[in-house]
Amino acid sequence: MRRNPERRGLLLDAAVEVLAREGARGLTYRAVDTEAGVPAGTASNYFPNRDDLLHQISVKIHERLMPSEESIEESLALPRDKRLVERFMHDIVARADADRASYLAMMELRLEATRRPSLRTALTKTISDNLDFNIGFHVEAGLPGDRTTVVLLYLAMSQLIVERLTLPDVLSTVDQDALVAAMVDRF
Missing domain, CATH: 1.10.10 (Arc Repressor Mutant, subunit A)
Known part of the structure; x- marks a missing residue:
């Protein structure tokens, strides 16, 4: 079984x-x-045991949140400019909206990792590997910006998603599409 x-x-x-x-x-x-x-x-x-369950949840969440290969291929057929980076950022927001549970569960895992060293180690590796993958993808795809650009976008988008999922009224008067465009433009 x-x-x-x-x-x-x-x-x-x-x-x-x-x-x-x-x-x-x-x-x-x-x-x-x-x-x-x-x-x-x-x-x-x-x-x-609970540690194994938490670790496996982390892996499952990353599987659920990955963009489809078709979506990536379709996007990479477009010009490699700021608008494409913006499209990728909008896709992240759309996936967060479509699978709120995965993002909320990841926030819970991050909090739990502050109390469980083995989960912290596993989650740090998973998130770090994911960030490194995204940096490599960005650079190898010839998108504008560098490693620092990707890290800044990662941090900004992470907080935007936290706000959208936990306190959506904080940004209710802000045009979030324009905000994403501004982040990409400025970074």
């Missing part, structure tokens, strides 16, 4: 939803089983 990848994926998707909705304290094996609609005890068969 532990090797059923479909069931494992179902449990991880359920765990992401529970973590986003209930926070780390509400993330229990029972809650995951209930969310997934599987018999009690199923999640504990797949994830032997």
Whole structure:
């Protein structure tokens, strides 16, 4: 039973939803089983301890948030200018809006990582690898800007998403499309 990848994926998707909705304290094996609609005890068969569950959730979130290959190919067919960078940034916002649970769960994981050294180590590696990948992609694709540009955009977009998901009224009077365009232009 532990090797059923479909069931494992179902449990991880359920765990992401529970973590986003209930926070780390509400993330229990029972809650995951209930969310997934599987018999009690199923999640504990797949994830032997909480640290493993949290780490696997992190991996699942990154899978869920990756842009599609088709989307990337379509974008790279366009001129490699600021407008393309802006398009990529808008795509990040769109994916955050489409999968709020993954972003909220990631915020919960980051908070939990402040209390769990093994999660901090794993999450630091995952996020660092992702940032390095994005820097490499940006530079190799011949997009305008350099490493610092990508890091600044990463930081700015991360906070924009936090505001949109947690306190959307803070930016309710701001044209967020124009804000993204300004970030790209200035960085």
